[in-house]
Amino acid sequence: MEEKLLTQHFGIENLFKIDVYLKHSGYQAVKKALKEMKPSEIMDEVKAANLRGRGGAGFPAGVKWGFVPQDIDKPKYLCVNADEGEPGTFKDRYIMSHNPHLLLEGIIIASFAVGIHKGFVYIRGEYETIALRFEQAISEANKEGFLGKNILGTGFDLNVFVHRGAGSYICGEETALLESIEGKRGNPRLKPPFPASVGLFGCPTVINNVETLSNVPQIILNGAKWFCQKGLPKDGGTRIFGVSGMVKNPGIYELPMGTNLKDIIFKHAGGMKDGKKLKAVIPGGMSAPILTADEIDIKMDFDSLMDAKSMLGSAAIIVIDEDTSILDVLKVITKFYSHESCGQCTPCRVGNSWINKIVKRIAGGKGKKEDIDNIIRLASNMLGKTLCPLGDAAAMPILSITQKFRKEIESYIGN
Amino acid sequence: MIKIFIDEKAIEVEKSTTILKAAEQAGIDIPHLCYHPAFPPEGTCRMCLVEIEGLPSLELACSTQVKDGMKVSTKSERVIEARKGVLEFLLAEHPPDCPICDKAGECSLQDYYEEYGQFENQFNEFKEKREKKVKIGKNLIRDMERCILCRRCVRFLKEVTKTQELGVFERGIHSEINILDGVLVDNNYSGNLAEICPVGAMTDSDFRFKTRTWFLKKGESICPLCSRGCSIFIEYHEGFSRFTLPKRVYRIRSRENHKVNGFWICDIGRYGYSYIDENRIDKIIVNNKEGGETITWEKMVILLAEKIKRLYYIKKTSRIALILNTWLSNEELFLINKIFRNDLSVENIYFTDPPEGEEDDLLLTSERSPNKRGAREIGLDLKPINLETLADKTDLLLIFGSFMFDQFNLAEIKSALDNIKMKIIFATHSNEMNSLVDIVLPMSLIAEKEGSLTNVDGIVQRFSPVLMAQGECQPEWKVLVNLAKELEINFRYYSQFSSPEAILDEMGKKISFFEKKSE
Numbered sequence: 001m002e003e004k005l006l007t008q009h010f011g012i013e014n015l016f017k018i019d020v021y022l023k024h025s026g027y028q029a030v031k032k033a034l035k036e037m038k039p040s041e042i043m044d045e046v047k048a049a050n051l052r053g054r055g056g057a058g059f060p061a062g063v064k065w066g067f068v069p070q071d072i073d074k075p076k077y078l079c080v081n082a083d084e085g086e087p088g089t090f091k092d093r094y095i096m097s098h099n100p101h102l103l104l105e106g107i108i109i110a111s112f113a114v115g116i117h118k119g120f121v122y123i124r125g126e127y128e129t130i131a132l133r134f135e136q137a138i139s140e141a142n143k144e145g146f147l148g149k150n151i152l153g154t155g156f157d158l159n160v161f162v163h164r165g166a167g168s169y170i171c172g173e174e175t176a177l178l179e180s181i182e183g184k185r186g187n188p189r190l191k192p193p194f195p196a197s198v199g200l201f202g203c204p205t206v207i208n209n210v211e212t213l214s215n216v217p218q219i220i221l222n223g224a225k226w227f228c229q230k231g232l233p234k235d236g237g238t239r240i241f242g243v244s245g246m247v248k249n250p251g252i253y254e255l256p257m258g259t260n261l262k263d264i265i266f267k268h269a270g271g272m273k274d275g276k277k278l279k280a281v282i283p284g285g286m287s288a289p290i291l292t293a294d295e296i297d298i299k300m301d302f303d304s305l306m307d308a309k310s311m312l313g314s315a316a317i318i319v320i321d322e323d324t325s326i327l328d329v330l331k332v333i334t335k336f337y338s339h340e341s342c343g344q345c346t347p348c349r350v351g352n353s354w355i356n357k358i359v360k361r362i363a364g365g366k367g368k369k370e371d372i373d374n375i376i377r378l379a380s381n382m383l384g385k386t387l388c389p390l391g392d393a394a395a396m397p398i399l400s401i402t403q404k405f406r407k408e409i410e411s412y413i414g415n
Numbered sequence: 416m417i418k419i420f421i422d423e424k425a426i427e428v429e430k431s432t433t434i435l436k437a438a439e440q441a442g443i444d445i446p447h448l449c450y451h452p453a454f455p456p457e458g459t460c461r462m463c464l465v466e467i468e469g470l471p472s473l474e475l476a477c478s479t480q481v482k483d484g485m486k487v488s489t490k491s492e493r494v495i496e497a498r499k500g501v502l503e504f505l506l507a508e509h510p511p512d513c514p515i516c517d518k519a520g521e522c523s524l525q526d527y528y529e530e531y532g533q534f535e536n537q538f539n540e541f542k543e544k545r546e547k548k549v550k551i552g553k554n555l556i557r558d559m560e561r562c563i564l565c566r567r568c569v570r571f572l573k574e575v576t577k578t579q580e581l582g583v584f585e586r587g588i589h590s591e592i593n594i595l596d597g598v599l600v601d602n603n604y605s606g607n608l609a610e611i612c613p614v615g616a617m618t619d620s621d622f623r624f625k626t627r628t629w630f631l632k633k634g635e636s637i638c639p640l641c642s643r644g645c646s647i648f649i650e651y652h653e654g655f656s657r658f659t660l661p662k663r664v665y666r667i668r669s670r671e672n673h674k675v676n677g678f679w680i681c682d683i684g685r686y687g688y689s690y691i692d693e694n695r696i697d698k699i700i701v702n703n704k705e706g707g708e709t710i711t712w713e714k715m716v717i718l719l720a721e722k723i724k725r726l727y728y729i730k731k732t733s734r735i736a737l738i739l740n741t742w743l744s745n746e747e748l749f750l751i752n753k754i755f756r757n758d759l760s761v762e763n764i765y766f767t768d769p770p771e772g773e774e775d776d777l778l779l780t781s782e783r784s785p786n787k788r789g790a791r792e793i794g795l796d797l798k799p800i801n802l803e804t805l806a807d808k809t810d811l812l813l814i815f816g817s818f819m820f821d822q823f824n825l826a827e828i829k830s831a832l833d834n835i836k837m838k839i840i841f842a843t844h845s846n847e848m849n850s851l852v853d854i855v856l857p858m859s860l861i862a863e864k865e866g867s868l869t870n871v872d873g874i875v876q877r878f879s880p881v882l883m884a885q886g887e888c889q890p891e892w893k894v895l896v897n898l899a900k901e902l903e904i905n906f907r908y909y910s911q912f913s914s915p916e917a918i919l920d921e922m923g924k925k926i927s928f929f930e931k932k933s934e
Binding site: 185342344351352370374 | 456457458459460461462464473475478497500501503504507508537538539540541543564583585586587589590
């Protein structure tokens with residue numbers, strides 16, 4: 001049985017309360033980090049652990065922290081990306097509702113390592129109870145002296161605030177998230193400058209995903225080497241896979257980085273629902289290029305999926321069975337991105353809407369022969385040409401679906 | 416300075432510049448829509464994507480800074496394809512209404528389609544319904560069908576006027592530029608929005624449907640409506656006199672000048688051009704003669720010179736008075752100062768100008784005439800008129816312009832002028848003033864003559880005629896030179912002034928303020 005790092009205490013009654021959490025070796029990592037380690041040692045340890053960003057991009061967290069300039073007289077900020085908007089993804093909500101203090105520990109340690117005294121947790125608007133629970137956790141931690149002024153007598157100050165989103169996918173993009181916290185419309189910013197140098201309110205900012213930060217306490221307690229052993233040398237730790245779709249047991253599964261996708265679907269998630277045949281899998285949230293049933297014998301880590309021209313993303317596995325029309329999948333995907341495009345840049349604004357209109361027309365029985373090639377051409381004109389990753393996030397699944405399931409889509413187009 | 420290569424052409428550029436600016440310096444055009452040099456790069460239109468050697472994806476020319484040895488390609492196949500792709504997106508739902516669009520002929524989207532587009536339309540879907548004609552500002556009509564969402568207008572109101580009347584509403588394909596309920600764009604710089612709009616989404620109701628852009632000629636000039644002296648383009652129908660068409664001038668646009676006005680002009684200067692064509696006079700009028708006797712300029716100048724000479728020989732030039740204004744150029748004020756104050760020792764020199772107005776912290780000054788500073792630097796005292804003294808002490812009165820009306824009413828002026836034997840007005844427009852004097856001389860406007868003006872900050876700016884002088888109209892400087900020569904007090908000195916340039920040269924020698932300026 002695989003060891004669980006993040007979800008090991010899930011199921012303990014009232015774990016979200018600090019007294020229960022403290023009984024299960026809670027805040028040991030914070031004590032160790034703040035009292036026994038130097039900020040640079042923490043940063044080195046996290047770098048060595050090869051903790052890669054769990055939000056989707058997979059950028060090493062320690063390296064990201066290292067980009068923040070230290071000799072600067074501006075304040076520095078930490079923003080926790082708890083916007084969890086990638087369709088199919090539902091891991092962060094579990095961490096925050098079951099074990100909010102684990103995330104808080106990660107926040108405190110990361111802030112201490114980078115020299116941050118103010119953190120914002122950007123929680124998506126729909127997660128109302130989670131936001132309330134997390135605010136409760138913050139006030140408990142304040143009372144116990146893990147937050148606020150002079151934490152554990154070390155002289156380190158940190159305040160954490162909850163900022164709730166208002167329901168837009170794009171606000172999960174890091175710079176749009178910053179705009180949103182600043183009280184503006186959540187439009188992604190032009191990069192460079194990157195948030196590490198010019199972020200929230202124009203100050204250096206670290207932005208990390210919930211799951212990423214929740215891994216930090218384990219690294220501090222057990223060390224980078226141990227962490228890498230729990231996953232892969234270049235991709236440490238476990239991953240919370242959120243399996244949804246036509247499987248017997250949908251839900252979250254914390255498994256070592258690099259677990260085989262086939263095993264996740266057929267062993268852990270109990271296989272296909274109602275004994276249907278597998279048609280396709282979206283392996284890393286809706287933005288990830290689709291895998292056909294023949295392609296699922298693959299290790300679930302950032303590099304292996306990239307080699308297969310897909311991506312691990314948020315590790316949200318969406319399982320599609322033989323009865324599901326691939327055109328319906330394409331319709332849902334294109335409708336989503338067309339609806340969520342912020343509208344700032346041309347290819348994303350027009351491309352997504354245009355493709356969605358073509359797909360809807362095909363679904364309405366009025367498809368034309370040239371439509372598929374047109375979709376491919378338009379998606380290619382979006383790919384790599386937009387201001388933020390949303391254009392790519394839309395183009396990648398659209399391209400992979402139309403290319404891999406071209407025959408099926410053609411069958412919806414009459415002569 | 417560093418060396419970079421654009422399309423294999425080696426160029427030396429400043430370290431911190433962008434690819435787009437570097438290319439511009441090298442004469443290489445990189446298409447762009449959202450980028451405007453007045454604002455930080457926005458990076459949203461995606462038209463300016465270029466290929467940089469060693470980088471996997473195309474990068475924005477508007478925001479990417481150059482690096483030493485960088486090799487940029489603006490014409491590679493990938494770049495051309497990307498441009499085509501962006502144009503296809505921009506034009507997918509764009510209405511094909513160029514034939515009725517005011518922007519046609521100077522529309523970036525139209526130009527770029529000609530140059531980089533030229534594809535068959537493959538958009539076979541329903542277009543979104545958008546508002547076609549909505550008044551969103553004093554002089555602004557917005558057309559969301561044509562809008563490409565470059566947000567130049569939004570950024571202008573945010574960064575330049577700081578009034579923020581416009582914003583982007585909704586998102587994705589439904590994004591639209593709009594105002595908050597009922598709050599129109601109503602600031603003194605709103606006209607710039609129609610000018611910076613790269614397409615026909617923001618049109619100017621003053622210009623809308625009046626003419627086609629390709630019928631217009633444009634000439635460089637200076638706005639005379641306040642003492643900022645903003646650089647402008649006067650755009651007009653060439654080859655038509657104001658008799659065959661209702662007007663020659665169709666619009667005023669800003670002309671980039673970083674010493675004075677940057678990229679902008681105010682609405683007072685932009686929309687206040689009707690004076691150029693309306694109500695002008697173009698003939699010498701002699702009021703006292705019955706039957707409207709005609710007289711040539713030559714005879715006119717001799718007649719005037721005779722009047723002055725008579726007073727000069729009997730040493731009564733103190734009975735001459737002048738009413739000036741600061742719409743006169745540096746050269747004209749210099750000549751007047753020289754002839755009347757120095758040569759003829761005339762003391763009664765007064766000034767009338769349009770009344771001061773409100774100023775703002777952008778461009779508009781409170782002085783609503785272009786050359787107060789110039790008059791002061793020449794040494795003229797901007798003395799206001801005293802009607803009583805004027806009436807008592809004057810036998811010959813030369814009036815420049817009709818601004819007396821801004822200070823006195825008709826009856827007051829009439830009773831004062833009735834006491835004066837000979838009154839001559841140098842006028843540009845027909846008005847009641849003209850009936851109170853003996854002779855009306857038709858004058859050219861700044862748009863029609865040559866000279867220089869000194870703006871509020873002491874910047875001397877030269878201007879050239881854009882429009883043809885109408886009928887018998889002459890510039891004041893020319894009449895003054897001819898008059899001075901006819902006076903024969905210093906014939907040789909005044910003979911050298913064949914052009915305003917020659918006068919400005921002389922000013923540089925005589926007045927230290929104009930020394931360097933006349934170079």
